[in-house]
């Protein structure tokens with residue numbers, strides 16, 4: 001389901017009125033299962049660290065609630081990596097609306113022409129398109145969200161290595177594929 005964050009989805013759809021209890025149960029399971037179901041991806045970790053070392057600003061614009069995102073960042077050891085984080089709790093209108101991306105650009109104090117937005121879902125690419133940033137569709141995890149985008153991203157990559165090779169060709173000489 002796309003649109004509201006998980007807490008919003010529970011509040012809007014659960015017939016049982018005990019939404020708070022359902023949300024707590026959801027977070028209990030989310031934390032419990034995270035390490036088992038979301039495996040560390042060394043290539044993506046290295047890529048993010050390399051981009052950070054190169055001086056790129058890194059940001060997240062997610063439909064997730066802040067609480068779930070913070071659990072995920074903790075489990076993935078990514079607490080100190082991102083310069084801006086916009087979650088589903090921080091916007092009035094979720095992706096595919098461009099509000100989240102626009103907020104991130106504003107926070108980073110950069111123009112849309114200076115940003116690249118990577119995403120694996122239709123909502124990501126539509127949001128990037130509307131925010132007029134360079135969009136990159138990625139299908140490099142086994143369970144990416146969208147098979148075919150209705151609006152074509154500016155670029156597509158189906159592996160992290162392919163993306164790193166591209167970065168090398170555009171001049172990120174220190175970005176080595178591992």
Ligand SMILES: O=C(O)COP(=O)(O)O
Nearest residue numbers: 061062063064120121124
């Ligand atoms: O997977 C989700 O819950 C939200 O996905 P997103 O981070 O691409 O917005």
